[in-house]
Amino acid sequence: MVLSVLIEACATFLDKKPESSVPSEEAITNLTGARASIIGAYANLASGYSISFTIFPDLLADNLAHNGSITDLDQFKSHNILSNNGYVSSLWQSLYQGINRVNYILEKVPLLSDPAFTDQKRIIAEAKFIRALLYFHLIRYWGDVPLIKAPTKTAENLLVSRTPKEQVYTLVQTDLREATPDLPEAAIGRATQSAAQALSARVALELQDYAAVAALSEAILQRRQFSLVSDYRMLFDTKNTIESIFELQYYPTSANGLAFWFFPTALGGRNEVGPRGAGSTLESAYEPGDRRKIASISPGNLILDGKTIPAGTGIKYSRISSQDDNVQVIRYAEVMLIRAEALAQIGNQTESLELLNQIRQRAGLGALPIRDKKELLMAIEQEKRVELAMEGYRWFDLIRTGRAQDVLKITDSKKLVLPIPQQEILINPNLVQNEGY
Amino acid sequence: MLILSSMLTNGIQAQTRLISGYVTAAEDGLPLNGVSVVVRGSLTGTITDDQGRFNFQAEATTDTLLFSLVGRQSKTVFLGGRSTITLTMTLGTTWLDEAVIIGYGSQTKRELTGAISTITAEQFKDVPLLSPDQALQGRAAGVFVTQNSGMPATSINVRIRGTNSLNASAEPLYIVDGMPINTGNYSGFFLGGQSLNALSDLNPEDISSIQVLKDAATSAIYGSRASNGVVLITTKRGKIGPTNIDFKAYEGLQNVSKLLDRLSGPEQEALVNEQRGAIGLSPRYPDPLSAPTTNWQQEVFRTAPIREYTLSTSGGNQQTQFMMSGTYFRQQGIVLGSDYQRGSVRLNLDHQFSQKLTFGTSLTLSRSLNNRINGDNSIIGVLSAALLLGSHIPVRNGDGSYALDPFSNVSNPVAEGTEITFNSRTSRIVGTTFAEYRFNPTFVWRTNVGVDNLILKEDVFYPTTTFNGARANGSGRSDYRQDLNWLLESTLTYSVALRQRHTLTVLVGAGLQESALEVLSAAATNFPGNSITRLTAGSVKTGASSDGSRWALTSFFSRLHYSFKEKVLVTATLRTDGSSRFGSDRRYGIFPVGSLGYVIVANNRYSNSVLNFLKVRTSYGLTGNANIGTLTNQTPALGLFGVGASYLQQTSLVPQQLANPDLSWEKTQELNFGVDMALLNSRLSLSANYFVRQTRDLLQQRQLPLTSGLLTITENIGALQNRGVELEVTSTNLQQSQWKWSTNFNISFIRNKITKLYGGTPFSAGSANWIQEGQPIGSFYGYQVERIFQTQAEIDALNQVNRSMNGSTAVYQSEATRPGDIKFKDLNGDGRITSADQTVIGSAQPSFYGGLTNNITYRGIDLSVFFQFTYGNKIYNITRSSGENMSGQNGQLTTVRDRWTSENPSTSMPRAVQGDPNNNRRTSDRFLEDGSFLRLKNLSIGYTLQSNLMKKARLRTLRIYITAQNLLAFTHYSGYDPEVNTQTDQSLVAGTDYLGVPQARTLLLGMHVGF
Incomplete structure (x- = not known):
């Protein structure tokens, strides 16, 4: 009797609850939980774009040099990436972390029924949009990747194998198609119908479905919601311009490291990457008179916040003090350029060139004369390089067009995909390493 | 617990008897104060007063007393019916009778059945x-x-x-x-x-x-x-006794x-120029000889x-x-x-x-x-910055501000330490x-x-x-x-x-x-x-x-x-x-x-x-x-959900x-x-x-x-x-x-x-x-260094072997491998260096x-x-790995003076090359050292x-x-x-x-x- 009371008391005494977490099964059981969870998925994207998603495609290509001390990044520059490279591992981890977050939402949120939950469909659509974006990154970096559509709830059955990328593309396309109607037409920092269509167009371009690219971009053009800002620099000085389609939002309290990585130590940065240095030819890629050059790379006499930015510093992300530069994941200029590329491919050179010249005109450059298809495609590639430099495009464009080996002088074609992280291969025998690693 | 204890108070009513005595020092016969007198096997006992006397009530059946005092040999005395004991105690304790504190009690070393080390x-x-x-x-x-x-x-x-x-x-x-x-x-x-x-x-x-x-x-x-x-x-x-x-x-x-011996400023700048030259870049420092030298270690x-x-x-x-x-x-x-x-x-x-x-x-x-x-394992520590920053950087600029290396992200060590x-x-x-x-x-x-x-x-x-x-x-x-x-x-x-x-x-x-x-x-x-x-x-x-x-x-x-x-x-x-x-x-x-x-x-x-x-x-x-x-x-x-990073200023x-x-x-x-x-x-x-x-x-x-x-x-x-x-x-x-x-x-x-x-x-x-x-x-796990490549022909031959084994574009180590780079051992014999060529190279x-x-x-x-x-x-010396990398701006140790060049075909120190394309610095036995010491x-x-x-x-x-x-x-x-x-x-x-x-x-x- 006494003993049982004692044991009972002990059991209560030993019941200690966590103070800043909730049990998993209670997390997404109401609308506030669902709303907080989709914020978690966006936070994952914001974290991915805070360095790696934004910088790596330019670093792997010829738009950024590695000037800092992180040796793992030298491997990116020399295309001699070892499978234990820490940045490869964290890139992979970040993408699948986001996928798990949205998979949780896609499993739990449809089960809720609360009349007050007016944004239920929107949250599901946003989760699908984010999942598509994350998988699109995965396929382009690694090729075939494990396709996971359910949240991780136990430590069992986690030894997945790689799914042919065609199947992953199918999910990406389905997610985007299903997401589009349920997304709002406009929103700051969150997915919209235009964002989903633009991403669909980007995916279709990758799959060389030029008709689809043309149709999707047409839909965005028709909406007349977006236009080019007149001053290119405004894109980086001002947040959420008329050109912005999907822009990740950062604040001093949830900052990113972009300006920190680009800026010299004397200004509080770490000088890790920059458009000037070994392995980058970006500065010479601008045509004479291109206004985008001094808006993207400091000419040496630029003063921001009372501090002179040394010549050669990348300045698209320049809020070194508050570190809250937004990242434009999709902007209208990209939609115009991928539309131009698709139109060139399907033979509509006139409209293609017109789009291209609009971009050039804004940059202070003259219109290009009509050329043949091949020349036009090369002109679009060049225009995209300088227009979207340091915004996370160049590597993927060169891979897509099959020109990466040529332009970047990579002799081993196996180095066009990243290695699957070594630790992942060790833990999961079902994962087969990419050839050449 | 309490119930159990209250039962015991009413338990045994034992017969007692008075035991008394007198304890003196063997060497001079003076009374000993503070001697502990305990009935063996119990906690009953007392302590002698300043006259060396003691008395206490003990169980009638008591037959053995234990006398102990710090600095004296403990003694066990068999009463045999006596109720008065006179005893002399000699100096020094035997090792066996030292009390050893154990969990919830103490024992003598004599009685101990476990392994305890004592430090006094x-x-x-x-x-x-x-x-x-x-x-x-x-x-x-x-x-x-x-x-x-x-x-x-x-x-x-x-x-x-x-x-x-x-x-x-x-x-x-x-x-x-x-x-x-x-x-x-x-x-x-x-x-x-x-x-x-x-x-x-x-x-x-x-x-x-x-x-x-x-x-x-x-x-x-x-x-x-x-x-x-x-x-x-x-x-x-x-202890009982006069106040100390x-x-x-x-x-x-x-x-x-x-x-540690580090390169001087001029040597550091010349080395950076050499590294850059190795990949076809122009020299960074036009006149290395004019560089100042800061002894950063002495500064911190x-x-x-x-x-x-x-x-x-x-x-x-x-x-x-x-x-x-x-x-x-x-x-x-x-x-x-x-x-x-x-x-x-x-x-x-x-x-x-x-x-x-x-x-x-x-x-x-x-x-x-x-x-x-800031300590070690961080590039912004005081000593770490002192070791990472080159000697060619002065402590302060001409205007009094702290100097930094514009080509490096290492902070100024003195600023780190003082600001x-x-x-x-x-x-x-x-x-x-x-x-x-x-x-x-x-x-x-x-x-x-x-x-x-x-x-x-x-x-x-x-x-x-x-x-x-x-x-x-x-x-x-x-x-x-x-x-x-x-x-x-x-x-x-x-x-x-x-x-x-x-x-x-x-x-x-x-x-x-x-x-x-x-x-x-x-x-x-x-x-x-x-x-x-x-x-x-x-x-x-x-x-x-x-x-x-x-x-x-x-x-x-x-x-x-x-x-x-x-x-x-x-x-x-x-x-x-x-x-x-x-x-x-x-x-x-x-x-x-x-x-x-x-x-x-x-x-x-x-x-x-x-x-x-x-x-x-x-x-x-x-x-x-x-x-x-x-x-x-x-x-x-x-299983938990936690608070993650915020977005749009929402949790x-x-x-x-x-x-x-x-x-x-x-x-x-x-x-x-x-x-x-x-x-x-x-x-x-x-x-x-x-x-x-x-x-x-x-x-x-x-x-x-x-x-x-x-x-x-x-x-x-x-x-x-x-x-x-x-x-x-x-x-x-x-x-x-x-x-x-x-x-x-x-x-x-x-x-x-x-x-x-x-x-x-x-x-x-x-x-x-x-x-x-x-x-x-x-x-420790890593690659093993085989030797340093001395000629391009050696490298070409290995690449040739690998191409025949693994396909047309494959190379042995890296496309950028040149004479002066390290040849790592191909442990699995597949003709090329991959992550599978790592092995256990030692232990701490x-x-x-x-x-x-x-x-x-x-x-x-x-x-x-x-x-x-x-x-x-063994010690894996990352301090040396950064001090001998010869690939960036980090301050280097004097050991790199022996680096490989075509004039100095070193067999121990690889060449200097910006970015280290061969990854000579990878985790390998190159930086593993014997950590034995006698201090x-x-x-x-x-x-x-x-x-x-x-x-x-x-x-x-x-x-x-x-x-x-x-x-x-x-x-x-x-x-x-x-x-x-x-x-x-x-x-x-x-x-x-x-x-x-x-x-x-x-x-x-x-x-x-x-x-």
Whole structure:
């Protein structure tokens, strides 16, 4: 009797609850939980774009040099990436972390029924949009990747194998198609119908479905919601311009490291990457008179916040003090350029060139004369390089067009995909390493 | 418990009789005061008064009394019907009769059936110690202590009988006067790999002895927290007698004993030009010869003072004994910007209210202020920046601002050391209060209430003159952490001796312990200048958070000790612990142990014989380790969603950890064989142990496939083994009236092996460590250097072979491999270098380690020489890996002067090339070094004023001494200090030197006056 009371008391005494977490099964059981969870998925994207998603495609290509001390990044520059490279591992981890977050939402949120939950469909659509974006990154970096559509709830059955990328593309396309109607037409920092269509167009371009690219971009053009800002620099000085389609939002309290990585130590940065240095030819890629050059790379006499930015510093992300530069994941200029590329491919050179010249005109450059298809495609590639430099495009464009080996002088074609992280291969025998690693 | 005790009060009404007597000193016949007189096998007894007299009521059946006094040989007296005893006691104790504190009691070494090492205050009295764990170093067999950094109050690794855990803590349980105290790192700031050490709040001057409970026989009474061993710290208490007042002081200076040789400014600039030239870039520095040279090491190392003052008083009468002390300690670090000071007071009181009721308290309060600096394992530390920045950069620019390397992201070391504020203030109260009631001579009830309240307040401020502060116009953060840990324990002891043959002691007890942590944190940026550093001045508040966690433990424990004629010794212990940390189905664990001892020889009386004492003993038992979770997550068994990063200034909820309802303790089964012997009139004593420890159900953060979206799950997986031999020898080499010479020696041979991992899958840890079945913890994994390529033809030939094996574009190592680059070994013979060509290249585990102390006294002069050694361990030297990379802007060591060039076809140092395209710097045996060392840890010479002079000066004692610490080290290690490790919080990371701060060489002058 006494003993049982004692044991009972002990059991209560030993019941200690966590103070800043909730049990998993209670997390997404109401609308506030669902709303907080989709914020978690966006936070994952914001974290991915805070360095790696934004910088790596330019670093792997010829738009950024590695000037800092992180040796793992030298491997990116020399295309001699070892499978234990820490940045490869964290890139992979970040993408699948986001996928798990949205998979949780896609499993739990449809089960809720609360009349007050007016944004239920929107949250599901946003989760699908984010999942598509994350998988699109995965396929382009690694090729075939494990396709996971359910949240991780136990430590069992986690030894997945790689799914042919065609199947992953199918999910990406389905997610985007299903997401589009349920997304709002406009929103700051969150997915919209235009964002989903633009991403669909980007995916279709990758799959060389030029008709689809043309149709999707047409839909965005028709909406007349977006236009080019007149001053290119405004894109980086001002947040959420008329050109912005999907822009990740950062604040001093949830900052990113972009300006920190680009800026010299004397200004509080770490000088890790920059458009000037070994392995980058970006500065010479601008045509004479291109206004985008001094808006993207400091000419040496630029003063921001009372501090002179040394010549050669990348300045698209320049809020070194508050570190809250937004990242434009999709902007209208990209939609115009991928539309131009698709139109060139399907033979509509006139409209293609017109789009291209609009971009050039804004940059202070003259219109290009009509050329043949091949020349036009090369002109679009060049225009995209300088227009979207340091915004996370160049590597993927060169891979897509099959020109990466040529332009970047990579002799081993196996180095066009990243290695699957070594630790992942060790833990999961079902994962087969990419050839050449 | 209470019910049980009340039953016993009405229990046995024994017949008693009065026993009295008189005790004198053998040498001069003067009465002896304070001699403890106890009925053997019970707790009944008394203490002699200042006339040497004693009397007390004992059970009628009492037949044997035990007399003991510090500094005298204990005596056992058989009454045989007598009720008055007259006794003389001779000087000196025999080793066998020293009392050894064990959990919830004490025993003599004669009776002990387990493995315990004892360290007394006498052994470390001349040594400047900041924290009690430092006293363990080199002084106890089986105890491996690594002072990982030379920075004051940083954490120290203590491994008792090897590393016993992978992911849970491998540190022992520390108990101060019965209170299991908070240990570890409470700091909320990452300042490099070195963290704060909560033990540094305890003043080593207050310690009377430290007992290290090493095997299951001795530690299992602490059940679920015992498998890493238990360290019992007993503080000084007052004794009956005149009041003593003691003043102790020392003052000393510390400096660094070695500097690394680095390239001059001109050499550094020429090297960078050469690197760039190797990949076709233009020279960065047009005129290297004109470059200045800064000796960065001299800029950040300094001669720093260390000092301590202690005033204490102790004494007491028959009823009340007291000990009071106050200590001020200050140690500046040998690296710029580091300064630690602590003030502490202690009051220990004992009061005998009546023959039956005794109560007492141990209470200490301490306050410390630690001005910390960024440490190692971080490129922005003071010393790390000094090592990473090239010599060609001056300390300051022409305009007085701190100079930086425009091509590097390393901060200015002097700015790091002087501009940033990292203040850690601790306020600590550790106290226990006990009451002891003797119902009758055989039954004693004792209750102990303990509190450990740790408050840590940390303030950080980066002014605009620093790297971090510049971009945010000043940046600050404040953290407040409080851990209130309380304990309530009750024990009941029954002791009985029957017919002079059987003695039986039974202990039963129960306890509750709870710990409650509170965390508050706030941060701000954009300060109006650098003069107001409090957050209130920061205009942008960048953070505010509050968190907390609780854990609790409930325990029942018992011990039975039986001895037959002091020849056959049997001990059995059982403890049951319930822990809040585990899955609801697995909360309770049972930890039994049994031990046996047999005294083969015990002929103290025939002191001429060679062998005076010989005991063999063995024990086998189970202990546990429950030390997992983080400070703020004490619920590792639950499936949780946590608060993630915010977006759009809204809070997020994200999957945090997977549930594991089966989560339970780590279980250690330990078998111990030991032998204790005394030889040559007990002048040589020896204690040896052989042990095998099998630990299973290791609490591990099992790495999940990253595709799961989570990183790890806490599970009971894997097993490891530690086995070894420990030997402790104490010898009195010379014992004459004027000359005395004694030696203490200990050596340990411990082998660690991981026997099981999840799925047998090895994994990496830290920078170069590797966890693999069949290998010890602390193994290193990497490539093996074969040689340096001397010609392009060699490289082309290997590439050709690989192309024929692996396809048209494949190369052996890298497309950019050129003569002067390293050829790594193709271990799997597939014609190319891939990750599969890595292997275990060494281990941080020593083959053996130990310590040797010699104490020599001649009249009033004493000399103590303490050596510490370790042999066979390897160090992965990242300091050198960055100092020999020849690929970027990092400051380089002079060893790179021998680099490969076409004119200097070096076979040991590769070429200089920007970006290191061949990855010559990859983790390989190139940077693995022998970490063996023999160190003259301590050398002290003292002089004690002779007694006749002291009487004139009316002093009880006066001693002055000089101590030199870390005076000499014999080692092949090329870095600063072979006693190094970069990340102290992780057992998996061992033997890695990442720009670590070396230990200081200290010279001090001390004195002790007693009134």
